[in-house]
Amino acid sequence: MVVKRLWLLANVCVLFLAGCNPRSRVESARSAVEQFHRLYKAGDFAGMYRSTGSPVRSSTPAVDFVKYEQNVRQKLGELKSEEVASYNVLYLLSGPRVRLDYSCTFQNGKAVESFEINFKHGQPSIDGYRIDSPVLEGKN
Numbered sequence: 440m441v442v443k444r445l446w447l448l449a450n451v452c453v454l455f456l457a458g459c460n461p462r463s464r465v466e467s468a469r470s471a472v473e474q475f476h477r478l479y480k481a482g483d484f485a486g487m488y489r490s491t492g493s494p495v496r497s498s499t500p501a502v503d504f505v506k507y508e509q510n511v512r513q514k515l516g517e518l519k520s521e522e523v524a525s526y527n528v529l530y531l532l533s534g535p536r537v538r539l540d541y542s543c544t545f546q547n548g549k550a551v552e553s554f555e556i557n558f559k560h561g562q563p564s565i566d567g568y569r570i571d572s573p574v575l576e577g578k579n
Contacts, residue, residue, distance in 0.1 A: 461528040468537035468556040469523065471563040475554075480518055484508040492557065492564035514574050516546025524551070534558050548574035 471490070478486040484505040488496065495504075524542040528535065534557060541552040555567030 464528055464535050464537050464558065465526055465539075467558070467563045468526075468539055468554070471556055471565055472539055472541070472554050475565060475568075476518060476521060479508070479512070482512065484512075490565065491568065492559070492566040494566040495568060511570060511575065515548055515550060515572060518543060518545055520544045521552070537563075545572075545574075548572055550575070 475487055475490055478484075478490060485501065487508060488499075488501050488504045499507075521541045521543045523539055525540045527538045529538075530536075536558075537554075537556045539554045539556065541554070543550045543552055550570050550572035553567070553569045553571075554565055556563045557566045558564065
């Protein structure tokens, strides 16, 4: 009886771990960020807002998000390059979460962007976004 339960538990663990593919989660998250960056490059700040998940949209009105991104564009300029500096994958009871930190070079300076990506029905959703730069803080 105990052996059967241990066998069942071991099989459940193997199936669970087989479904946890961190590489595919990171690639899906990167894809969402690439789309976010394409919208920034195109100057489609409203599109950037629409591409975020409900936690971002419920915490920030669209008009404020658009004004903020317009200010970022005015101060930092065009996004020249972006590179993943670090990432972290967490498996929570609510589902997987990926944090991606990007090192970015803009026309007028450098910045660090952080994205929190959750997955809803297997699809990535940018549920947290932050950009830090001395240029934005007026410390350049």
